[in-house]
Amino acid sequence: xxxxxxxxxxxxxxxxxxxxxxxxxxxxxxxxxxxxxxxxxxxxxxxxxxxxxxxxxxxxxxxxxxxxxxxxxxxxxxxxxxxxxxxxxxxxxxxxxxxxxxxxxxxxxxxxxxxxxxxxxxxxxxxxxxxxxxxxxxxxxxxxxxxxxxxxxxxxxxxxxxxxxxxxxxxxxxxxxxxxxxxxxxxxxxxxxxxxxxxxxxxxxxxxxxxxxxxxxxxxxxxxxxxxxxxxxxxxxxxxxxxxxxxxxxxxxxxxxxxxxxxxxxxxxxxxxxxxxxxxxxxxxxxxxxxxxxxxxxxxxxxxxxxxxxxxxxxxxxxxxxxxxxxx
Amino acid sequence: xxxxxxxxxxxxxxxxxxxxxxxxxxxxxxxxxxxxxxxxxxxxxxxxxxxxxxxxxxxxxxxxxxxxxxxxxxxxxxxxxxxxxxxxxxxxxxxxxxxxxxxxxxxxxxxxxxxxxxxxxxxxxxxxxxxxxxxxxxxxxxxxxxxxxxxxxxxxxxxxxxxxxxxxxxxxxxxxxxxxxxxxxxxxxxxxxxxxxxxxxxxxxxxxxxxxxxxxxxxxxxxxxxxxxxxxxxxxxxxxxxxxxxxxxxxxxxxxxxxxxxxxxxxxxxxxxxxxxxxxxxxxxxxxxxxxxxxxxxxxxxxxxxxxxxxxxxxxxxxxxxxxxxxx
Numbered sequence: 244x245x246x247x248x249x250x251x252x253x254x255x256x257x258x259x260x261x262x263x264x265x266x267x268x269x270x271x272x273x274x275x276x277x278x279x280x281x282x283x284x285x286x287x288x289x290x291x292x293x294x295x296x297x298x299x300x301x302x303x304x305x306x307x308x309x310x311x312x313x314x315x316x317x318x319x320x321x322x323x324x325x326x327x328x329x330x331x332x333x334x335x336x337x338x339x340x341x342x343x344x345x346x347x348x349x350x351x352x353x354x355x356x357x358x359x360x361x362x363x364x365x366x367x368x369x370x371x372x373x374x375x376x377x378x379x380x381x382x383x384x385x386x387x388x389x390x391x392x393x394x395x396x397x398x399x400x401x402x403x404x405x406x407x408x409x410x411x412x413x414x415x416x417x418x419x420x421x422x423x424x425x426x427x428x429x430x431x432x433x434x435x436x437x438x439x440x441x442x443x444x445x446x447x448x449x450x451x452x453x454x455x456x457x458x459x460x461x462x463x464x465x466x467x468x469x470x471x472x473x474x475x476x477x478x479x480x481x482x483x484x485x486x487x488x489x490x491x492x493x494x495x496x497x498x499x500x501x502x503x504x505x506x507x508x509x510x511x512x513x514x515x516x517x518x519x520x521x522x523x524x525x526x527x528x529x530x531x532x533x534x535x536x537x538x539x540x541x542x543x544x545x546x547x548x549x550x551x552x553x554x555x556x557x558x559x560x561x562x563x564x565x566x567x568x569x570x571x
Numbered sequence: 572x573x574x575x576x577x578x579x580x581x582x583x584x585x586x587x588x589x590x591x592x593x594x595x596x597x598x599x600x601x602x603x604x605x606x607x608x609x610x611x612x613x614x615x616x617x618x619x620x621x622x623x624x625x626x627x628x629x630x631x632x633x634x635x636x637x638x639x640x641x642x643x644x645x646x647x648x649x650x651x652x653x654x655x656x657x658x659x660x661x662x663x664x665x666x667x668x669x670x671x672x673x674x675x676x677x678x679x680x681x682x683x684x685x686x687x688x689x690x691x692x693x694x695x696x697x698x699x700x701x702x703x704x705x706x707x708x709x710x711x712x713x714x715x716x717x718x719x720x721x722x723x724x725x726x727x728x729x730x731x732x733x734x735x736x737x738x739x740x741x742x743x744x745x746x747x748x749x750x751x752x753x754x755x756x757x758x759x760x761x762x763x764x765x766x767x768x769x770x771x772x773x774x775x776x777x778x779x780x781x782x783x784x785x786x787x788x789x790x791x792x793x794x795x796x797x798x799x800x801x802x803x804x805x806x807x808x809x810x811x812x813x814x815x816x817x818x819x820x821x822x823x824x825x826x827x828x829x830x831x832x833x834x835x836x837x838x839x840x841x842x843x844x845x846x847x848x849x850x851x852x853x854x855x856x857x858x859x860x861x862x863x864x865x866x867x868x869x870x871x872x873x874x875x876x877x878x879x880x881x882x883x884x885x886x887x888x889x890x891x892x893x894x895x896x897x898x899x
Contacts, residue, residue: 387883535870539865542865548862
């Protein structure tokens with residue numbers, strides 16, 4: 244049976260998840276795709292760090308070792324930040340590799356040029372994991388867009404912010420206490436800036452914009468407000484009125500094709516599709532012309548949910564390239 | 572540009588929606604698929620009935636006129652009940668046509684043999700519209716199953732029942748009054764038996780079972796309870812306790828591979844994924860091994876939502892057959 248050689252860039256939470264899921268599902272993937280997959284190499288930052296065992300896999304801190312693997316066909320990327328991730332993926336694409344990324348910071352900025360580059364080389368980019376973790380909003384949107392026009396997208400795209408707002412309401416605690424709890428549970432980073440400032444949700448919204456509308460608004464025109472100014476008093480007042488604070492990333496296209504995007508707290512009532520989304524969940528609500536409003540809810544982060552949708556991307560890309568059509 | 576010839580079987584709510592959506596999206600589909608589509612013929616029950624104009628389309632009440640169209644490649648089916656729908660689709664498949672169906676009664680019983688038949692002829696069956704209308708649960712499940720194992724499915728699969736339960740709670744009205752309102756709004760049929768008895772939800776659950784587990788439980792072993800025994804007093808009592816009645820179709824696979832399915836009212840608390848689903852919406856919650864719980868919510872019926880997902884099925888089947896891979 245032919246074998247697909249793959250590499251993983253970055254071996255943190257996401258990279259380790261990919262390695263685990265591929266190993267656990269290798270036999271099933273063989274059956275469904277008719278092709279085997281082998282993780283040939285993993286790129287790490289620090290060779291001396293202790294990490295899970297990966298027998299037979301080249302572990303290197305030099306990207307040249309990866310890109311020069313003869314016959315490499317797929318690169319999974321789970322690095323943080325724009326660079327060197329973007330340069331690595333450009334080189335992988337130029338070499339004819341399919342790339343599957345979870346890197347929202349990089350992809351929010353480069354989704355359009357990177358996809359054009361991939362198209363010109365005849366390879367594909369999987370990026371389901373960049374937005375809303377295990378919630379398959381990218382695939383759902385791609386399918387919808389074959390027939391529907393999207394008019395508006397509203398999402399809870401940062402689980403940490405949503406967890407904090409949920410705890411403030413349920414336990415009537417201060418922002419700082421809820422944040423501390425989120426950090427203790429591993430939901431929030433030691434530096435929670437990207438999460439609570441709205442920056443993280445903004446990146447994901449820009450990825451959805453590029454897909455749904457084929458373009459993004461001018462980044463400087465997007466008002467981004469975090470949740471750190473919401474007080475316990477605000478939350479209590481809202482609760483009394485039957486309302487809830489949700490941190491909503493939102494984008495609308497008007498009749499002239501202009502995009503209007505914002506990220507910030509909104510007070511929503513019980514008839515709003517995001518009212519019921521509690522805890523670390525993410526949710527995306529899509530307003531479309533034929534179907535109406537469709538809402539997807541699920542885990543927005545985590546090693547295995549993220550890895551799982553990346554391996555789904557792999558199965559989709561390889562399955563289609565090999566001329567398969569999985570009907571089950 | 573090559574042209575795909577298609578026929579529509581049945582010209583009620585669903586059939587008319589398909590005709591409308593295909594005509595509105597024909598130019599877009601040409602661009603994305605590189606192939607034109609033409610509705611060559613429509614099968615109707617009663618030729619003398621007044622219906623929307625369909626210039627240039629053969630309108631017939633004889634299936635032989637349809638099946639003998641030279642070069643027919645796609646059949647959209649929007650008929651109700653098992654027969655003659657099943658026989659028609661078998662003949663279309665045997666002739667090498669792809670079929671796209673919205674017929675849950677037929678497909679719940681014949682999903683497995685019909686798919687085997689299609690496979691042996693090298694054609695495909697689109698059946699997104701059979702289950703939860705505009706909510707893309709079939710495509711989402713197919714994707715998930717490439718990597719994930721589904722452990723449990725819970726769904727609100729009948730919008731009429733959910734609307735009635737919602738109105739009973741919100742307006743504190745009797746079952747009969749809520750049903751009458753649903754009928755006046757066109758949500759419920761004149762004969763509401765299939766909706767309120769749980770039968771309709773049962774059919775959809777069996778379709779999900781065949782997809783998620785590759786088999787169905789013995790139909791006679793599935794307990795099906797409707798909502799017609801729920802009184803206003805029950806609903807009020809639940810409301811006081813912070814609970815809600817939901818009509819839940821549920822299936823679980825145990826460790827030995829045995830399936831346990833049921834359809835009936837459940838009292839759920841605010842932490843349940845179906846607690847917040849009000850009105851005519853449908854929702855499906857999928858418990859999977861890697862991703863965790865994923866919930867999809869949206870319109871479970873209606874002409875355009877249903878037609879839209881059927882035309883998405885068309886785009887998927889034709890796009891893949893033509894070797895396209897829509898990246899957008």
